[in-house]
Amino acid sequence: MSLARIHGWQDVEAEVLRRIHRRDWAPGEIIPTEADLAQEFGCARATVNRALRAVAEAGLLDRRRKAGTRVALHPVRKATLEIPMIRADVEGSGRRHGYRLIRSDIGEAPDHVRHAMGGAVNTDLLHILALHFADARPFVIEDRWVNPATVPAIAKADLTAISANEWLLTHAPYTGGDIVFSAQPASESQADLLECALNAALFTIHRTTWDHDTAITHVRLTYAPGHALRTTL
């Protein structure tokens, strides 16, 4: 009847997943309590808890005190995407990374940038425009605004040798961030930099990173045509 013995919490997790997929436990249905499962599997309740917590984090179970644990009606599973450095991204696909700083100056940010950075940014911001290459072909435009008050050391960085993207990742600790993915038509200047047609469909990422409640930087990454972001469920 029962197959391999239950040893660790991963075995419990696998068995729970199997029962969900086989519909032994149907969506919306309540499953046995931790104590009951612990007795059935012959392990400690803590082990069952570890397993059920993992499955719940994956979105397949809803757990509430007193109400018990139910199989999720709508398995809203979560894809986790890793946000690497641009250089690591390029080199990870076996291509050579190149980089050119186009402009770096200080000034007042446009409204949409101020808004994205919380509006509380009163000082002038450092504006950086740079182009990354993959095997000598344009890869992505990095259009970035930095709040120098949060990372004063960036004034001393040589941004012609190391990209702001990389410098910030290794020098500026952040506590959180917002990310927006979208598709945008290539503007005239973007088409020029990326060597593509005007109004070409470009994959775009807007990202703001925060140190608690103050914005560190806001960046718009505009990728050359054909770029795709892959992940797994």
Add this chain to the structure above:
Amino acid sequence: MSLARIHGWQDVEAEVLRRIHRRDWAPGEIIPTEADLAQEFGCARATVNRALRAVAEAGLLDRRRKAGTRVALHPVRKATLEIPMIRADVEGSGRRHGYRLIRSDIGEAPDHVRHAMGGAVNTDLLHILALHFADARPFVIEDRWVNPATVPAIAKADLTAISANEWLLTHAPYTGGDIVFSAQPASESQADLLECALNAALFTIHRTTWDHDTAITHVRLTYAPGHALRTTL
């Protein structure tokens, strides 16, 4: 000196994060062992383990047996994005969801679909083309291929009343999936359905879901101009 007392693992986590952000523990540096921290915080080692595991999952720590725990050099943080049902997505933003089935037939899939579904799909596939609306405006085109062998019951579903997206999410358990995000220019038929200009930049998702090693379905979601996908770090 020390502030609030350490009660639970979340307190330990917060303190660890504080030390990382304050650079008390610099990137690449080794931090004390679980046993040492447990003694310092006056709690059990299991509690410290729980906290450090959480921080490591967030990508800020690298843990290896015998080698100890180090602060990550490149904090490759992971964004987790939720993949909701289309209807829930629309209604979640306060709009009314509409849906129209455009075509549903059975036939041989084109090569790129067969490839995405693992190639091992020999049977004919169910092809579904549908349009979703948000407040009567076109929202997204759902262009889907389903392997009926994996979900025979779909033959009896009334796909004019419920979208294949929703039917599959509630009737077809899956164990994994691949997702690709990109930007694509609107084709003539897409521009027609979405009521946008030809070659407009459209946010596109290709998704294949699997039951173990067999593909259940492959879908291309082509969103109307202006659509964006948001998430948080």
Add this chain to the structure above:
DNA sequence: CAGTGGTCTAGACCACAGG
């Protein structure tokens, strides 16, 4: 109020990999 999950503890053994 009482049932359920959430967590802590002290101790133990194990698995892995550095030296």
Add this chain to the structure above:
DNA sequence: CTGTGGTCTAGACCACTGG
């Protein structure tokens, strides 16, 4: 071989919330 994280256990108390 030895130190470190990974995990299990048995028991306990707590926090939340449904009835």
